[in-house]
Amino acid sequence: MIKLTIPHHVSGLWIPVLSSNPLFSGSIGAGINLSVSSVALPVEDECTIRLNNQKVFHEQAKDVCEFYKTKVGVTVESPFNLGKGFALSSTLLIAHTLVNSIYAGSSLLNAFQKAHELEVVRGTGLGDVISQYYGGFVIRTRPGPPGIGEAFKIPVKYRVKLIVSSLPYSEPTGKMLERIPLSHYEKGLSLLKKVASSEDLMDYFNAAKEYTQGIFDYSSIPAEILRSPGVVGLYLKKSALIIWVEKDHVTEITDILSRRQLFFMESEISRTGVEIEYSGKPP
Template identity: 45%
Template sequence: MRVKVPLHVSGLWIPFKSENPLETGSYGAGLNLDLYMEAEATAGDCGIRVNNETVLRDQSLEICSGGPGVSVGAYSPVSLGSGFGLSAGLLIAHALAAYRAKGLPSLRAFQVAHVLEVKYSTGLGDVLSEYTGGFAIRLKPGAPGVGVAHRVMLPENPVLVVGELPYREPTHMMLSRISSSLYSEAFSYYRRIVETEDLHEFFTYSQAFTRRIFDYSTVDKVLQGVKGVVSFYLKKAALVIWVEDEYALEVSELLGSKGVKVFTTRVSSRGVTVEYSTKSPAKREPANQGETG
């Protein structure tokens, strides 16, 4: 069983908390990229490995509870904790594999991945967004099957130059720095995006919101006066730049010359995808590499 999950970068998020973790989540919007985490399931020990590193140990043990041991080995082009929704993707992959081994429906797997994101403060809306794919607007907070997200049918799918900057901050610490007044402002932006579904406005409002949270000074300095940049926004270490097609290589090389890990991609055309084998997860070596879409 192989699982492929698009990396997701939120631009707007407004947390919603409930006593029921299935209903906890966020209103907001973000881009699922045509850049993927890929994972392969194996039977045996319980665990999650990404790029040959064991991660999310407590979460993986909860996923395996009450069933056979299943592990996933994953490849990701970006690092955990950098703002690309990687923890959600890894939990989705592990839960889908473990719940298939238990004979349980895939919807419950998506829901347990979401609940674990909420419980361990690693995310609020990434599971629902990655499940949906594309330019995803979260209309109702919560897990798949409870929350609701809409994938916008874009009239164009522009080139994106995406960079991973050398910045790390746990999600719960990042959220603790955001005031209620800023969330009120963000919600007004969000309502506008719901009305227009306009990608230009999404970038504009995402930048206006995240400038109040993250340090844009280095990015502004690097991109000042650069031709072909339509717009950009920053979420933790994830820098998403909309560029005109003919300038994509130039912008990519510029970021690369500054030591930034850089990718040229577009908005994904799909959410989570699974390739099933005819048998339960086999005992074999986990995958540790893959393609980035």
């Protein structure tokens, strides 16, 4: 049996870089991968992608099976939903391409490239695949999937306690990208330069907040959280609220979220990227 563990990625800075070839398209930027991850298992003789037991991404599933000439599907368990900003679209595609490449006995690197290609072509993402491949705090410096794009995993010098919430909002990636003006991407680029030169997580959180404040509605965040001294940093991307919180203030923040009946999970920054585990004999 094969089991995949894929960390969820929440980009805080992204600047699209598009070309006629999806493999040379993507985004540069920065983001963090969460220890909160999705788990994926293969499903034999059924070319489908199931998310929490619901069939989704029919066309993408068909593309993948045609590419690998297989009939293998995948079932993914995730704490999140599509369109919420947790890179679930790329998670599903990585899961399906990887499972198929393992069954077909073909390149794993190529599977990540196929997942990236589908993200770009279907308009569901730009920079998530390469970031999830590495895991952790990742800065993306050249667009594209692993093997073509370039990204660095930055070691984190702090002990980081995160609370991850999903606010009641969702937006497809294509729609979101359409409404961001060019001038905002210019701002993103200068913020990215700063974060890339300091490689500092605190700078990243500040930059991600400054950048996303111009795109998403920060008034949907409970005011008590915004003014809490226990919050080291936070940013909101689509519905994904990432709060870096001091260890002793975790309950104070989770209580605020609970009172408002908002979904949350405790997390850390993931240590690893996508992981493949075999139990029993490999296929």
